[in-house]
Amino acid sequence: MERAGAGMAIKRKTITAAMMRQLIINQCVDFHSPVLCGACGFAIDKDDKTIVEHLHPLALGGSDGIDNMRLYHWGCARKKTMGTNATTYGSDIWEIAKGKRLRGETGQNKRKVKIQSRPFQKTSQKRMPGGRVVDR
Numbered sequence: 109m110e111r112a113g114a115g116m117a118i119k120r121k122t123i124t125a126a127m128m129r130q131l132i133i134n135q136c137v138d139f140h141s142p143v144l145c146g147a148c149g150f151a152i153d154k155d156d157k158t159i160v161e162h163l164h165p166l167a168l169g170g171s172d173g174i175d176n177m178r179l180y181h182w183g184c185a186r187k188k189t190m191g192t193n194a195t196t197y198g199s200d201i202w203e204i205a206k207g208k209r210l211r212g213e214t215g216q217n218k219r220k221v222k223i224q225s226r227p228f229q230k231t232s233q234k235r236m237p238g239g240r241v242v243d244r
């Protein structure tokens with residue numbers, strides 16, 4: 109099996125009308141109640157911009173099955189994925205970047221050859237600025 113997240117595009121399932129119906133049913137308390145956002149838990153109005161979001165991100169090994177999908181307010185989904193304006197800490201992209209960092213995929217440990225420092229002078233004479241040669 110290939111590991112997801114190593115610079116590889118992750119294939120997402122196309123959401124069919126039947127899947128969408130199932131998602132909506134899953135997120136209603138009962139038949140007459142509104143659909144509740146998977147993040148904030150508030151009702152989703154019919155005019156709200158929504159998005160189907162993976163609860164556990166695909167890039168972090170989440171499944172592409174319907175039980176890993178939730179209908180979110182667009183803004184809630186964006187916050188989950190990208191973090192807030194102040195910080196990405198704890199968001200999906202933060203978690204994905206952390207995974208890459210821990211697996212060494214960001215190239216932070218790429219330099220394997222140690223840079224040689226300049227050796228000590230072994231001659232008994234020294235050239236001064238201006239070209240004059242003196243004994244050490």
Ligand SMILES: [Zn+2]
Nearest residue numbers: 145148181184
């Ligand atoms: Zn919401």
